[in-house]
Amino acid sequence: MHRFFSLFSMFWLLAVFSLEADTGSGFDTHRSDSHAPISVMGDHVHAKGEWMISYRAMLMNMKTLTNGDDKVSDSEVKQEGYMMVPEDMDMVMHMLGGMYAQSDQVTWMLMIPYRSNTMDMRMLPMGNMGGNAMNNGMMNMPMHSSMDSSGLGDIKLGSLVLLHDSMADRVHLNLSVSLPTGSINEKNDQGGVLPYPMQLGSGSVDLHLGATWLHQWESFSFGSQLMSVLRSASNNKGYQLGNEYQWANWLAKPVGLVSLSANLKYVVKEDIEGADERLAANRSTSANPSNQGGEWLMAGVGMNVQLPKANRLAFEYQVPAYQKVNGIQLAQDQVMTFGWQMSF
Ligand SMILES: [Cu+2]
Structure with a gap:
């Protein structure tokens, strides 16, 4: 936590001291x-009266069961008392x-997400689970199973406020709120509640606060964005998702109508507080509230292409350069983002 506050103040000191006195807007938005x-x-941000509509598709894949920053074996997981482990998870967000x-x-901005998740699960070998497991009917359960969920996520609305606009620099604040429009009551076919990562929303009103700094050189540009997601309260299922902090830094090189980028993003997600009482925390690692969140350093390369009539197409590919999850979780494997934007 305070790590982030110190990063935040460093960012602002740098921003404030490195910017030249306001010489009028020369920042090239084209x-x-x-x-x-x-x-x-x-x-x-946009110029007065301008509109933009956009569509993004984000595909995330997680695999490799991990404890902290190390692979973990079935027997270690079983020793902690779990019956099932996730094998693979795909998350798609439109x-x-x-x-x-x-x-x-x-x-002003508005974002409407539609999410779909799939998770493949595996039953841990029975071995020394003995009579209890049999009495619980565990013997009748298949070794492999999969679950899925899809629907509207949390709708976000807010504003971007330009603070500084000079020849080479722009700084704006990101001030948004998300509403609990995403379900936290997703269930499997048998009526069992799905574990936390499979739910579609946070169940709470969340604040999304941050700041973005953009700098242009003649043939390069740099950007840095700090973002936080702050949960306002526990949801009506008795838990609160952890706060999130992100710091993205990117360099981009314009080559005519194409921009090539490299991006390094540090992400911290805190643990869940409380628990959904309907989930048995030992059933699978992903149903335990202390196996959520962690820290990730994501490295990405991307491309933006300007098309006629103020259309843009973009793609970015990210992989973790470093990651450390809280407790036992699937590790992030890769993230792909596609986008289309049009302003008028
Ligand atoms: Cu825009």
Whole structure:
């Protein structure tokens, strides 16, 4: 936590001291690299009266059961008392976005996500589980199973407020709120509640606060964005997702209508507080509230392409350069983001 606060203050000191006195806006919003890599959201503001609509698809894959930053074996997991482990998880998020600039200083934004998740599970070998397991009817359960969930996620709305606009730099604040429109009551065919990562929303009103700094050189650009997701309260199932903190830093090189980017993003997600009483925490590792969150350093390469009529297409591919999960979880494998944007 305070690690992030110190990063935050460093970021602002750097931003404030490195910016030249305001010499009027010269920031070129028409360059191919004036938009960040597509996985970064709320990266740019618009000029007064401008609209933008966008679509993003994010595909995330998780595999390899991990304890902290190390692979973990079945027998170690069983020793902790779990009956099942996840083997593989795919998360897809489709996101519709809208932006409107009320003035050069204030841009409003709306994001509507649709999520779908699949998780393959494996029963741990019975071995010394003995009579208890048999009495619970565990013998009748298949070795492998899979579960899925899909639907609307948490709708987010908010504003971007431009604080500084000079020849080479722009700094804006990201101020948004998400509403608990995503379900936290997803169940399997037998009516059992799905574990935390399979739910579609947080169940709480969340604040999304951050700041973005963009700098342009003649033939390169740099961007840095700090974002936080702060949960306002416990949800009606008795738990609260952990707060999240992200720090993305990217370099982009415009080559005509194409922008090539490299992005390094540090993500911290805190553990869940409380628990969904309907989930037995020893049933699978992902049903335990202390096996959630962690830290990830994601490295990505991406491309933005400017097309006629203010259309843009973008793609980014990210892999973890480092990760350490809280407790036992599947490790992040890769993230792909596709996007289309059109302004008018
Ligand atoms: Cu936009």
